[in-house]
Amino acid sequence: MNKNNNPDVIIAGAGLTGLTAAWHLGKMGLEVVVLEKNNRPGGVIQTFREDGFVFEAGPNTGVLSHPEAAELFEELGDLCKLEIANPDAKRRLIWKSGEWQALPAGLISAIKTPLFTPGDKLRIFSEPFRPKGTDPFETLERLVLRRLGRSYLDYAVDPFISGIYAGDPSKLVTRYALPKLYALEQNYGSFIGGALRKKFESVDERMKKATKDVFSAEGGLSSLTDGLAAGIGAGRIVLNAENTIVNPHKEGFRVNYRTGGHSFEITAPYVVSTVDSQILPGLLPFLREQDHSDITQLEYAAVTQVIMGYKNWKGMELNAFGGLVPSKEQRDILGVLFTSSFLNNRAPEDGALLSVFLGGCKRPGLADLEEDKLKALVYKEIQEMLRVKDPEPDIFRIFRYKRAIPQYGRSSEKRLKAISNIENKYSGLVLAGAIRDGIGMADRIRQAKNIAEVIAKDKAAKI
Ligand SMILES: Cc1cc2nc3c(=O)[nH]c(=O)nc-3n(C[C@H](O)[C@H](O)[C@H](O)COP(=O)(O)OP(=O)(O)OC[C@H]3O[C@@H](n4cnc5c(N)ncnc54)[C@H](O)[C@@H]3O)c2cc1C
Structure with missing residues (x-):
């Protein structure tokens, strides 16, 4: 029997x-x-190397927020080397009233910062005594206003959410979008109290691998996906697979696809989908229309990433992770990463590599701007905000994503229920990817490991 025609698991994506x-x-x-x-292979992860610059079309960095992410790099060994960002990455800048302010990293800076109002700074002391929320679908905006105050929403949470979700705190539901924050309030009754108590809780050795470290891979993130592809073996990855359709079958599932002008049919007891929610109706035509509509209600933020590479940087000192722009400030960019300041070998010596982000849920039109207008707008913003006389870079690349980041809002409850019903009804079918379990790279790595473990266990139980 040809194992490739009857594998244990078929993965879409x-x-x-x-x-x-x-x-x-x-x-x-x-x-x-x-x-x-x-x-x-790689999906939205794609690294380019050009003229002394190494830049990403999609994600630039992740956070080692789950042990599975650190462990994956350990297991990959020589196939891919983890790169941890240098300490500059801990410094985050927020734009306020025409200048950058560092996000406070300690008590003194938290007292001194002009980002938050004196009233809200005082109000922070009463945070541990505020009642905990009772609405499981509370938005992030309402949670922050209830516990912290308007200036924390405008100058910390709003830009932070722009940086992660390109999203809108008034639409994201905390329980789905930031489950750790939700759990902090629910389990400890307070952010401050919870954070302090967690510091003294014992953590097992494995969980210590989950950190706030910012990561990439040496040579760019494609080294991670290429390393994985090499480890899996080229014969197991079919590229240019078109018209992939999954249907239930006595062996589990039958999958039809076309590649190189030929049609193929393979079967397997397990199928894992990792595709965008909009692709699911075509991939899984046998599902009920209601299930598809509950899943496709998931909205995505449109994001455009502009890469600017300077061989000789003459602007402000870039000794930070980057700068985020609160929507209240009404600038045209969401933020800018100073990539070459915290990752190695991303720009020539004395040069700089910047990633500028536009669009998001609040200004989707800006992600769509035609190239000339986009260029003029980005040059103007970079000139004013990074104090560079001549903003024209040596390399300028635009990467547009109409459906970049899923937004875990109110529709999440229906979506997650539909996914769970489908998986219960069609044993062996797994609906994965960013349609659930988090949007970051570490979330994707953890989810994939969990899925592999569940499938391996299920298969072993059936032998
Ligand atoms: C612009 C941008 C910036 C980001 N920034 C960050 C960041 O800073 N930090 C972070 O942690 N995360 C970030 N992310 C999120 C992170 O990149 C993703 O969570 C992760 O890479 C998604 O991986 P995935 O495999 O789930 O999906 P994808 O990478 O989308 O892969 C899905 C794959 O399925 C394939 N496919 C689609 N349809 C079919 C089909 N019918 N048949 C077969 N194959 C199909 C696609 O071609 C693709 O290769 C960012 C994402 C984007 C888009």
């Missing part, structure tokens, strides 16, 4: 989720086939 799941499944001894519609 060779992004970080699909590749990580395939890597773990392979290590657990399962036969896997990954079907990828694109002509390369």
